[in-house]
Amino acid sequence: MNVLIFLVPLALSLGLAGLAAFLWSLCSGQYDDMDGAALRILTDDDLRD
Amino acid sequence: MAEASDLSLFVSRGASGTAHMTLAVDGVGCASCIRKIEGGLKKLPGIIDARLNFTNRRLAVEWSEGELDAAAVIAAVERIGYKAQPFEPARAEADEARHARWLLKCLAVAGFAAMNIMLLSVSVWSGTDMTPATRDFFHWLSALIALPTAVYAGRPFFQSAWKAIRGGSLNMDVPISLGVTLALILSVVETALHAEHAYFDSAVMLLFFLLCGRYLDQAMRRKTRAVAANLAALKADFAHRLEDNGELVRLPVGALRPGDRLLVRPGDRIPADGSVISGTSEIDESLVTGETARRRVGAGTAVYAGAMNFSGALTLRVIAADGGTLIDEVERLLQKAIEQKSQTVRLADRVSRYYAPFVHATAALTAIGWLLAGASVHDALVTAITVLIITCPCALALAIPTVQVVASGALFRSGLILNAGDAIERLAEVDIVIFDKTGTLTWPEPRVEKAAAIAPDMLETAARLALSSHHPLAAVLAREARVQSPYADAIEEPGRGVRVVIAGSEARLGAGEFCDIAPTEAGREDGLSTIAFSHAGRQAVLEFRQKLRPDAAAVVSGLKQLGLDVRILSGDRAGAVGPVAAALGVESFAAAMRPDEKIKAIETLKVAGRQVLMVGDGINDAPALAAAHVSISPISAADITQAQADAVFLGDQLLPVLEALRAARAARRLMRENLLLAVIYNTVAVPVAIAGLVTPLIAAAAMSGSSTLVTLNALRANRRSLRRETRA
Numbered sequence: 001m002n003v004l005i006f007l008v009p010l011a012l013s014l015g016l017a018g019l020a021a022f023l024w025s026l027c028s029g030q031y032d033d034m035d036g037a038a039l040r041i042l043t044d045d046d047l048r049d
Numbered sequence: 050m051a052e053a054s055d056l057s058l059f060v061s062r063g064a065s066g067t068a069h070m071t072l073a074v075d076g077v078g079c080a081s082c083i084r085k086i087e088g089g090l091k092k093l094p095g096i097i098d099a100r101l102n103f104t105n106r107r108l109a110v111e112w113s114e115g116e117l118d119a120a121a122v123i124a125a126v127e128r129i130g131y132k133a134q135p136f137e138p139a140r141a142e143a144d145e146a147r148h149a150r151w152l153l154k155c156l157a158v159a160g161f162a163a164m165n166i167m168l169l170s171v172s173v174w175s176g177t178d179m180t181p182a183t184r185d186f187f188h189w190l191s192a193l194i195a196l197p198t199a200v201y202a203g204r205p206f207f208q209s210a211w212k213a214i215r216g217g218s219l220n221m222d223v224p225i226s227l228g229v230t231l232a233l234i235l236s237v238v239e240t241a242l243h244a245e246h247a248y249f250d251s252a253v254m255l256l257f258f259l260l261c262g263r264y265l266d267q268a269m270r271r272k273t274r275a276v277a278a279n280l281a282a283l284k285a286d287f288a289h290r291l292e293d294n295g296e297l298v299r300l301p302v303g304a305l306r307p308g309d310r311l312l313v314r315p316g317d318r319i320p321a322d323g324s325v326i327s328g329t330s331e332i333d334e335s336l337v338t339g340e341t342a343r344r345r346v347g348a349g350t351a352v353y354a355g356a357m358n359f360s361g362a363l364t365l366r367v368i369a370a371d372g373g374t375l376i377d378e379v380e381r382l383l384q385k386a387i388e389q390k391s392q393t394v395r396l397a398d399r400v401s402r403y404y405a406p407f408v409h410a411t412a413a414l415t416a417i418g419w420l421l422a423g424a425s426v427h428d429a430l431v432t433a434i435t436v437l438i439i440t441c442p443c444a445l446a447l448a449i450p451t452v453q454v455v456a457s458g459a460l461f462r463s464g465l466i467l468n469a470g471d472a473i474e475r476l477a478e479v480d481i482v483i484f485d486k487t488g489t490l491t492w493p494e495p496r497v498e499k500a501a502a503i504a505p506d507m508l509e510t511a512a513r514l515a516l517s518s519h520h521p522l523a524a525v526l527a528r529e530a531r532v533q534s535p536y537a538d539a540i541e542e543p544g545r546g547v548r549v550v551i552a553g554s555e556a557r558l559g560a561g562e563f564c565d566i567a568p569t570e571a572g573r574e575d576g577l578s579t580i581a582f583s584h585a586g587r588q589a590v591l592e593f594r595q596k597l598r599p600d601a602a603a604v605v606s607g608l609k610q611l612g613l614d615v616r617i618l619s620g621d622r623a624g625a626v627g628p629v630a631a632a633l634g635v636e637s638f639a640a641a642m643r644p645d646e647k648i649k650a651i652e653t654l655k656v657a658g659r660q661v662l663m664v665g666d667g668i669n670d671a672p673a674l675a676a677a678h679v680s681i682s683p684i685s686a687a688d689i690t691q692a693q694a695d696a697v698f699l700g701d702q703l704l705p706v707l708e709a710l711r712a713a714r715a716a717r718r719l720m721r722e723n724l725l726l727a728v729i730y731n732t733v734a735v736p737v738a739i740a741g742l743v744t745p746l747i748a749a750a751a752m753s754g755s756s757t758l759v760t761l762n763a764l765r766a767n768r769r770s771l772r773r774e775t776r777a
Contacts, residue, residue: 011168012165012190015161031153035103035104036083036101039079039080039083039103043080
């Protein structure tokens with residue numbers, strides 16, 4: 001059962017990393033305009049022609 | 050006269066010479082709109098950033114001050130092809146956005162914790178060869194995750210429960226908070242005693258499910274509120290203020306102060322209550338009093354916000370309410386009606402009022418029962434607490450909000466915006482519907498009558514010519530035009546009409562004598578207005594009349610089919626109300642009702658035990674809306690009236706009123722079904738818990754099972770009732 005000593009903290013830290021990523025995306029306003037984000041991907045302003 | 054705009058009310062200044070403004074934008078519907086608006090604005094010199102939020106149709110613009118001003122930004126958006134109005138987000142909306150974000154954070158934390166604890170719990174449940182030491186280790190790990198999570202993610206419930214207890218009442222959050230807290234304390238104690246069972250998973254999962262419900266409820270309400278606020282901003286009126294130096298400044302109505310001098314042109318709505326200083330005109334006060342005949346006003350007359358100025362320019366002085374005017378009367382009645390309105394207890398709270406004492410008593414009796422049966426104090430307490438955990442009103446707390454979220458979403462799509470959270474429940478109880486006439490059963494403005502009798506090419510010419518006029522009737526006529534571009538060199542003669550030369554002959558639109566047409570043989574019939582038109586030797590008289598909404602009769606008969614009593618209470622003359630009531634098949638109507646008489650009529654019905662739905666739009670309806678059990682107003686209603694209404698419907702049709710009632714009844718049925726499901730779940734689970742047979746596995750399965758069942762049942766509010774009826 002010694003493997004738990006590595007695996008449990010590993011699983012928890014992965015979960016925490018996910019949580020931190022979500023909270024970061026929430027605080028940086030990525031959920032303020034869900035519909036707009038879906039449409040913005042369609043424009044290709046970033047391409048140089 | 051030069052005209053400047055003063056929009057400083059809406060502009061917020063940044064630190065380094067930047068200015069910021071939020072605009073509500075109309076007509077945004079596709080991906081290219083985003084690029085057109087943002088790209089078009091960014092090309093302007095001085096614009097730092099422009100970002101369109103597609104979800105709530107708002108545009109945030111930032112520019113460096115000095116290079117541009119707010120009016121230029123709006124003009125630019127309008128040049129790109131969209132109507133935009135500056136927008137001042139209400140304080141309440143900002144608070145709600147913060148609250149939503151907070152709930153989402155709590156939800157995320159609870160979700161993370163639930164997943165990880167479940168991972169540990171499933172191993173404990175299935176690990177038959179697990180040593181007690183490993184099990185203890187897993188339990189302590191669960192505690193490590195669950196305790197901080199409950200402190201963080203449980204706050205919405207703990208705070209609400211605390212508030213209720215301090216106010217001397219019980220709400221659904223009291224048993225929830227108690228259940229979660231006791232489950233955690235019990236689990237920690239059991240873990241310390243190396244016991245086999247701990248309930249960390251149940252406690253955290255409970256929080257997660259409930260937060261899901263809370264968040265969805267809040268998100269739906271926030272969305273409808275944002276749309277309502279945008280609509281309000283887009284129809285917001287501007288006033289023209291005369292400065293002391295004779296300059297004319299265009300400014301939002303919100304910035305007006307008593308004592309300001311205003312110029313109101315023909316075709317403008319009167320922006321504030323005031324008294325006329327100079328000028329004479331006819332005004333249409335149908336939005337104020339429901340009266341459709343126009344009133345002549347001159348120097349010294351009092352006029353009310355919301356009236357439409359028809360014929361001449363007026364200068365008025367804004368007055369503060371000083372008693373005695375109609376508006377004061379309405380305000381006074383409104384205050385009284387709001388004070389008298391009994392606070393309806395929401396279904397969920399009504400249920401929890403019985404539920405919480407019942408649950409707590411059952412738990413206490415369980416403990417006493419086991420003690421009497423000779424169990425140890427520890428065992429008796431553990432069993433009592435598992436009773437509390439299993440009866441934690443998870444399904445019950447989701448049963449009603451989920452239906453409300455789904456039903457209000459469906460209503461939103463069919464054009465009805467709910468202002469009040471419990472409007473659906475109250476709509477379902479209605480047994481009598483009272484309509485105002487003008488602007489509610491009829492369209493808010495007159496429409497062209499017998500348009501078919503006029504040659505199509507003449508109508509088209511007249512309608513295009515009307516685009517160049519400021520007259521309110523011309524604005525109605527202009528809607529008939531297929532080509533929405535005005536003639537380039539049309540000339541408007543104020544008070545008389547518009548003229549333009551087309552293909553060598555002059556076309557004239559306006560008063561009879563302006564077009565050389567003798568006063569019509571029809572004479573001056575009640576409620577009928579006319580515009581004359583002449584072009585190339587041909588003449589026509591266009592008639593305008595207040596018309597019923599096309600589906601009004603169908604809606605009234607639909608309401609009667611639902612078993613509802615339908616009545617009309619109007620401020621208009623009996624001669625105008627009678628024919629409408631006859632056309633709609635409404636037997637009971639009253640005309641020439643003053644606001645206090647409308648209230649009295651509603652109070653009489655309430656005393657007789659009737660639940661009244663009031664549908665109205667005028668300022669004179671506002672107190673009646675507040676006095677009624679539940680109220681709806683059209684989006685064209687006066688602001689003060691809309692603020693009182695529990696729901697607002699959009700568009701030209703009256704159908705949303707009928708749909709609202711149908712959907713509310715369907716929703717109530719679903720709420721009851723859901724409550725029944727929750728009760729069945731508890732009747733099955735409670736005896737098992739009292740018998741002391743509930744393991745954490747059973748608790749977790751029962752809890753998520755009942756929550757899922759209730760949520761799935763709520764989703765039926767979306768499909769069945771509404772889709773079928775909107776198609777019908």
